[in-house]
Amino acid sequence: DIQMTQSPSTLSASVGDRVTITCRASQSIGVWLAWYQQKPGKAPNPLIYKASTLEGGVPLRFSGSGSGTEFTLTISSLQPDDFATYYCQQYDKYPLAFGGGTKVEIK
């Protein structure tokens, strides 16, 4: 099975900061990676798929990059609504697997 590892697990940042989250796969997954945002008590909200394609309605301050085993999610200028937990997910092979999550906190 493919394992997904995110870093950091927690990130403290201020409004306006540029934020980068890293996701590593235990083997190559091509570009078959998605990112989700989750707020407390809510279902995950899809942000990006195929490593860099934004879901409809997602603000342009979010971007994704990478291929193979290393991927990044970048928020170019952190907004108050962006404080949440972010998960990556591989969908190259079953079983689908998620990273452990990165909580973005207010500094």
Next chain:
Amino acid sequence: QVQLVQSGAEVKKPGASVKVSCKASGYTFTDYYFHWVRQAPGQGLQWMGWINPNSGDTNFAQRFQDNVTLTRDTSISTVYMELSSLTSDDTAVYYCVRATCGGATCSPPLDYWGQGTLVTVSS
């Protein structure tokens, strides 16, 4: 608009079973697969399996092959997830999620999520 509405919270005793429903609306029910993902309190996301609502075919993570059953009722656009032999480790929020297809590389992979159903297993 696409909506997935799940049944309400459940409290079960160890060894019991639970059945969670997920009613879809706003699109053609049989055109999209349904996945189930769970999240234990304070933990990450764990994929459980999928059902093809057109054929009834299923696919599971190995961990869930023996104690999870996925079914559907096309007449009411509803899918069901039944989890048996419950233990405290099964305490989690269970999500139904729509997907474009059953192939692993379908894009986007998981596009609409239900609101989640909390299942608590406690003696």
